[in-house]
Structure formats: C-alpha cells, structure tokens
Amino acid sequence: MAFNPKITDIQVSDSNEKTKLYQYVVTLADKSKYRLFLSKNPDWTLNSANRLLNIPCPMCRKDYYCKCMDKHLPQLESEFLSKLGEQA
Numbered sequence: 241m242a243f244n245p246k247i248t249d250i251q252v253s254d255s256n257e258k259t260k261l262y263q264y265v266v267t268l269a270d271k272s273k274y275r276l277f278l279s280k281n282p283d284w285t286l287n288s289a290n291r292l293l294n295i296p297c298p299m300c301r302k303d304y305y306c307k308c309m310d311k312h313l314p315q316l317e318s319e320f321l322s323k324l325g326e327q328a
C-alpha cells in the first residue's frame with residue numbers, strides 16, 4: 241500500500257544539543273499527531289514515531305497504540321525533512 245504522509249504542522253517538543261536527540265510533534269493532513277524521536281549526527285535520522293491518541297489510527301482504526309507507522313518511517317522521515325527545510 242502506498243502511503244504518503246503529509247505533515248501540516250511541526251512543533252518542537254524537546255531538543256538536547258548534547259545528546260543530539262530531538263523530539264517533534266507533527267500533525268498530518270488526516271489530523272493524526274505523532275511524536276517523532278530524531279537524532280542528528282550530522283544527518284537527521286527518524287528513530288521512531290509514537291502516535292498521539294487524539295484520533296483513532298487512520299490506518300488500522302485502533303484508538304490505542306499500534307505499530308502502523310513503523311512501516312512508514314522512511315516516508316515520514318523524508319516528509320519531515322522537506323517540511324523542516326521549508327521552515328528554516
């Protein structure tokens with residue numbers, strides 16, 4: 241299944257220059273929100289994405305934690321990096 245996440249909002253949640261670990265909360269076009277755990281050393285890597293439970297998962301419709309986005313981390317990472325580039 242093709243999956244093309246579209247990020248509509250990015251909020252910095254936590255950044256630690258010493259450990260080079262960063263957390264962002266992003267909102268996707270389908271209104272789902274994810275907390276992204278990234279490292280930057282020197283390139284950004286998206287290590288994991290935890291769905292916030294504001295709406296049921298758009299993929300599996302669970303309203304509890306699921307692992308759907310784990311399969312789509314590369315797409316989410318490239319979308320995040322292109323949006324981050326637009327903001328800078």
Ligand SMILES: [Zn+2]
Pocket residue numbers: 297298299300301302306307308309
């Ligand atoms: Zn799911």
